[in-house]
Amino acid sequence: MNRDHLKYFQSWFNDYVSNFYSKDQDQENDWAIQLKEEHSWKVREEIMLISQRLNLSENDILIAEVLGLFHDIGRFYQYQKYKTFRDDLSEDHAKIGARIVTDSHILKDLTKVEKNVITKGIFYHNIHTLPEDTDPHCLFFCKLLRDADKLDIWRVVINYYREQNHNHNPVLEFGLPDIPGYSNTIINDLYSGQSSSSSAIKNLNDFKLLQIGWVYDINFYPTFQEIKKRNYIEKIASTLPETQELKKVIKIVDNYMTLNLM
Numbered sequence: 001m002n003r004d005h006l007k008y009f010q011s012w013f014n015d016y017v018s019n020f021y022s023k024d025q026d027q028e029n030d031w032a033i034q035l036k037e038e039h040s041w042k043v044r045e046e047i048m049l050i051s052q053r054l055n056l057s058e059n060d061i062l063i064a065e066v067l068g069l070f071h072d073i074g075r076f077y078q079y080q081k082y083k084t085f086r087d088d089l090s091e092d093h094a095k096i097g098a099r100i101v102t103d104s105h106i107l108k109d110l111t112k113v114e115k116n117v118i119t120k121g122i123f124y125h126n127i128h129t130l131p132e133d134t135d136p137h138c139l140f141f142c143k144l145l146r147d148a149d150k151l152d153i154w155r156v157v158i159n160y161y162r163e164q165n166h167n168h169n170p171v172l173e174f175g176l177p178d179i180p181g182y183s184n185t186i187i188n189d190l191y192s193g194q195s196s197s198s199s200a201i202k203n204l205n206d207f208k209l210l211q212i213g214w215v216y217d218i219n220f221y222p223t224f225q226e227i228k229k230r231n232y233i234e235k236i237a238s239t240l241p242e243t244q245e246l247k248k249v250i251k252i253v254d255n256y257m258t259l260n261l262m
Contacts, residue, residue, distance in 0.1 A: 001062045001114055009066050012106055013040070013073070020076045029079070032171055036075040036085075039152055044068035046226075047148035053222035063114055067121045067145050073097040074122075086174050087126070088198075098123040117141045125149060128197050143219040150214050151223065154232045157211060161239045178204040180241070189213055190249040193256060208236050209246075215253055224260045233257065 017040075020033045047068035051061045074096030075085060082090035098119050101107060107115045117138050124130055124142045134142065160172050168178060185200040186209045195217040196210045212233055218224055227233065237250045 001059055001066070001110060003062070005109065006062055006065060009069065009106065013069055016073070017076055020080055029083075032079050032085070033076060035156070035171070036072055036079070039156065040069050040072050042152040042155070043071060043145075043148050046151045047144055049226070050144060050147055050220055050222045053225075054220060063117055064141065064144055067118050067141060068148055070101060070118065071097065071122050071125050071145055071149060073100050084175075085171060092126075094123050094126045113137070121145050128195070146217065147219055147223040150218065151226055154211065154214075154227075154230075154236070157208075158232065158235045161208070161236065173204055174201075174207065176201065176204045176207055180205075182206055182209055182241075182246075186210055186213065187245065187249060190252060193252075205240060208240055209249075212236055212250070212253055215257060218260070221260070224257060228257060228261060 017033065017037050020029075022029050024030065044065050045068075047064045048061060051064045056064070072093065074091075074093040077096055077100065078087075078090055078093045079085060084090055085093070087093055101119055101122060107118060110118075116135075120134070120138050121141050124134070125145050130139060130142055157172065160169065181203065182205040183200050183202055186196045186206050189196040189200075190209065190213050193216055195213045198210065201207050201210055215224075215227065215233065218227070233250070233253055237246070240246055
């Protein structure tokens with residue numbers, strides 16, 4: 001891959017996404033599309049940051065950039081058709097994205113290996129556990145993308161939680177009720193050092209705890225550095241009820257972060 005390929009992919013992405021705006025006819029739609037457009041560009045920045053700190057080759061950084069930009073390409077069609085970003089109420093946006101990239105033949109000038117990395121990276125980016133039989137080269141990029149994706153999702157949700165002021169946004173909250181309590185399943189996952197499945201989420205507190213538990217699915221040292229530098233865990237925790245149980249599990253997560261920063 002070279003810089004000309006990257007410019008072409010960026011131009012294609014801009015043209016593709018522009019088709020989903022309503023030209024000010026539907027503000028809710030345009031807000032949702034802009035949210036995912038900005039997220040895509042931000043994930044590209046995050047994956048570049050991690051890649052550069054890992055001293056990857058120029059070619060691998062270019063692949064990572066495209067992967068970051070294209071990873072949520074299925075979100076635009078998903079929202080247009082279903083008016084939700086919840087995969088369980090519509091379609092798996094990662095599968096939609098992989099299909100769009102394949103059917104559009106946008107990657108036709110790349111090598112077979114590059115095509116495979118980008119397509120599978122999109123397909124696997126939101127799966128709970130990566131398949132063990134995945135090619136190691138592809139698996140590396142999948143992990144890179146998952147780290148970058150989480151870094152920006154944390155940015156988006158933290159900004160929302162801190163500015164919420166009881167004005168609930170069903171798109172960002174996935175329609176979850178903002179009620180007291182939290183799932184024992186997710187608490188137990190945090191105790192045991194594993195990320196939770198989205199199927200365990202029952203309310204907004206569960207969603208926040210699941211996002212805290214994402215640290216157990218982080219793969220690279222530079223990502224841990226950024227989480228710590230930006231105080232992401234502390235910021236989400238500050239929006240949760242101040243119970244002794246939650247303080248205890250947050251401390252466990254903090255200890256895990258410390259170990260991975262040594």
